[in-house]
Amino acid sequence: MNFETLLSRGLIRPAKASPVAGAGFPFGLGASGLHELAEAAYGDRAAMTGFLLAAMQPAARGAWLWVQQGAIGRDSGYVPEAALSASPARLRLTVRARNTREALWATEEAIVSGAASMVVAEVEDADFTATRRLALASGRYGVPVALLLPYSCSGPTAASARWRISPRPSAPNRYDPHAPGYPRWRAVLERCRTAPSVAGQAFDLEWNDETLSLGVARGLAAGPPAPHAAPGAPGPRRKAG
Amino acid sequence: MVAANAPARAAGIETGLRLADAKATLPYILSEEIDRAADLKALTALAMWMVRFSPLAAFDGEDGLMLETTGCDHLFGSEAAMAAELSRRLAQAGYTHQIAVAGTPGAAHALARGAGLGEHPILPSGEERGGLAHLPMAALRLSPETLTLLRRFGLTRIGQLYDIDRQALTRRFRSREAAHAVCLRLDQALGRRAEPFAPLRPAPEYAERLPCPEPLTSPEGVRDGLRQLTEKLCACLSSSGLGAQGFAFRAFHSDGGMASVSVNAARPVHAPEHLLRLFREKLDGIDPGFGIDLLLLEAARTAPMETGSHPLSGDLAGSDFDSVAIAALSDRISARLGEGAVTLTARQARHPPYKAERQMAYMAQVPDKAPQPLTGPRPVRMLARPEQVSVMAQVPDGPPLQFVWRRRLRRVVRADGPERIAPEWWTHLPQAAEEAGNLPRTRDYYRIEDNEGRRYWVFREGLYDDGRGALPDWFMQGLFA
Incomplete structure (x- = not known):
């Protein structure tokens, strides 16, 4: 019995071909193309960074380039x-740029060089021309790019998708009802070229930082979370210092 | 009087004269306060410019420069031609100068001070004894007291020292050091004792020069010259199996100026295209002006090139990224955005969170991916320096209930902590009891969440009864996702 007969009788099945990139969540974020993430309001940059690191498909092994405009680093800190x-x-290099022009230049240079497997750019502003350039370069050289933008950014874009991220009250903590639990975010997919039908949808997500899994948040707490019945044994205490 | 120009010297005004005496001789003399700092600056600039004659230049006292010209004279034809060319250039730039070439620094110093204007005495190596005999003792780099004493003995010419018994000479000095200085300077001038040469800049390991018979006046010409130089230098480097990390390109203007740009590479390189690309960003810094007659390209920090073959497939690769390509990218970004724009974050085994990581310029280091000690939860963004928050309501030894950060009142809904991180006491040992107030304080870190769902990492600097200053303050350290 050779391979073909096994195949024809349905005894074996070839590994399913990879689905069309960008068809499902997170619509190609971190896998291909240019994706924009924007704050919903001033101060949501930490949530945005967390969402990017949690949601992106872990395809981009290798060297990352994190381009940061100096003013953003001073305001919101470094990662x-x-x-x-x-x-x-495996290697993350940080590039500090003085202004938006330099940051966008460094981003494009990194894409075109082919040395980086993923480029994250934190800029204060990116107009349609800039995003078009980055999207074309990203498509041609196959380097995924994530553009982290401030809340003020709302104009037209050439990116594959634009997410708007805001933090939500965290999940109830199993071990301590007074402590924050797993982080939760609301991610609104404002635009999406690969799946236009889902554009405008909001995702309420919960990031389990122990199993490293991102799921849809259940029972999103509207107010302060209801105290949870603590399990019998006290939870593992974290070591201080 | 420290210095006088030629007309003044002709009127009998010498250095060492008092200004009042000089004015008595020449009532209309112009004088100016000496500015040693400015002199030093000008002399340094001149020494840097001397690189077109020799890469090794050093100060010789406060008013002289010493060049190590071994192996450089053939570029000009001969030592005499080199001295003539140097003299012509200096005269063009308006410097009064005296030049001498000799086999030892001491002899050159003495000859140059004894030489008249316009003559360039050249003393072949080994003939110092005869060549220096007629020169005055002052040319021997001795202190004024020693010179006075020697003059009292009737010793005014260097040659008179040759046949004097050293022991007899030593006995006549009050201190042994002064006597030894005389012998040392004499021996150094005659080449009997070695004299260390301390150049201002280390010599470049490789250098290429391109003299332009017709001065270059266009940026295209400079670019073309740079291309030729780069190709020659890279061929030279690669034939030795070397690459270099630092490159300096200097352009000498025919009117005496010099412009210089430098680029650095994260790892040794010898690819001309890469270098040209790095220089392209900076060539605007070179203005051809009235013409450039010499181009110089130097390579420093050379190291053997790591040449390896590409792995057959990604699985066989030693690392997940191409470090050569990354280093090239880093070079290009640094060339345009400035040195130090590309940084690598290195972990350090230290407890304070702000010391757990360090930013360093990327020089093709391999990141340390060793497993890190377990800590509490760490935020996704860290503020470069903690920002003070004013806490509205607090309970002792507990998290804040309300606080103002960046002008906004935030109500804490949930909190977790404290994670107590003690300071590194071994870095701040109390010198005295009264300094106890300046000692670093223990920090209690809290992970808190406000009513809008934002999560912060705040800490209280100090405990309430630690006796290290006033009441504790609260600071914002980072932001959780």
Whole structure:
């Protein structure tokens, strides 16, 4: 019995061909093309960063380039290496740019060089021309790009998708009802070229930082979360210091 | 009087004269306060410019420069031609100068001070004894007291020292050091004792030069010259199996100026295209002006090139990324955005969260991916420096209930903590008891969430009864996702 007969009788099945990129959540974020993430309001950058690191498909092993405009770094801080420990980045280089022009230039240079497997750019503004350039370069050289934008960004874009991220009250903590639990975010898919039908949908997501899985949040707490019945045994205590 | 120009010297005004005496001799003399700092600056600039004659230049006292010209004279034909060319250039730039070439620094120093204007004495190596005999003792780099004493002995010419018994000479000085200085300077001038040469800049390991018979006046010409130089230098480097990390391109203007740009590479390179690309961003810094007559390209920090073959497939690769391509990308970005624009975050085994990581310029280091010690939850964004928050309501030894950060009142809904991180006491040992107030304080970190769902990492600096200053303050350290 050779391979073909096995195949024809349905005894074996070829591994399913990879689905069309960008058809389902997260619509190609971190896998291909240019994706925009924007804050819903000032101060949501941490939630946006967390969403990016949690939601992106871990395809981009290798070297990451994190381009940051200086003003954003001073305002919202830097992303420490510890936050990337679960990501596929093997080497992360930070580029500090003085202004938007330099940041966009460095981003494009990184895409075109083909040396980086993923480029994240934090800029204060990116107009249609800039995003078009980045989207074309990203498509041609196959390097995924994530553009992290401030809340003020709302104009037209050439990116594959634009997400708008805001934090939500975190999940109830199993061990301590007074402590924050797993982080939750609301991610609104404002635009999406690969799946236009889902554009405008909102996703309420919960990130389990122990199993490293992103799921749809259940029973989203509207107000302060209801106290949960604590399990019999006290939870593992975290070591201080 | 520290210095006088030629007409003044002709009127009998010498250095060492008092200004009042000089004015008595020449009532209309112009004088100016000496500015040693400006002199030093000008001399340094001149020493840097000397690189067109020799890469090794050093200060010789406060008013002289010393060049190590071994192996450089053939570029000009001969030592005499080199001295003439140097003299012509200096005269063009308006410098009064005296030049001498000799086999030892001491002899050159003495000859140059004894030489008249316009003559360039050249003393072949080994003939110092005869060549220096007629020169005054002052040319021997001795202190004024020693010179006075020698003059009292009747010793005014260097040659008179040759046949004097050293022990007899030593006995006549009050201190042994002064006597030894005389012998040392004499021996150094005659080449009996070695004299260390301390150049201002280390010599480049590789350099290429391109003299232009017809001065270049267009940026295209400069670019073309740079291309030729780069190709020659890279061929030279690669034939030795080397690459370099630092490159400096210097353009000498025919009117005496010099412009210089440098680029750095994260790892040794010897690819001309890469170098040209790095220089392209910076060539605007070179203005051809009235013409450029010499181009110079230097390579520093050379190291053997790591040449390896590409792995057959990604699975066989030693790392997940192409470090050569990454280094090239980093070079290009640094060339345009400035040195240090590309940084690598390195972890450090230290407890304070702000010291757990360090930013360093990317120089093709391999990141350390060793497992890290377990800590509490760490935020996704860290503020470069903690920002003070004013806490409205607090309970001792507990998280804040309300606080103002960046002008907004935030109500804390949930909190987790504290994670107590003690300071590194071994870095701040108390010198005295009264300094206890300046010691670093223990920090209690809390993970808190406000009513809008934003999560923060705040800490209280200090405990309430630690005796290290006033009441504790609260700070914002980072932001959780």
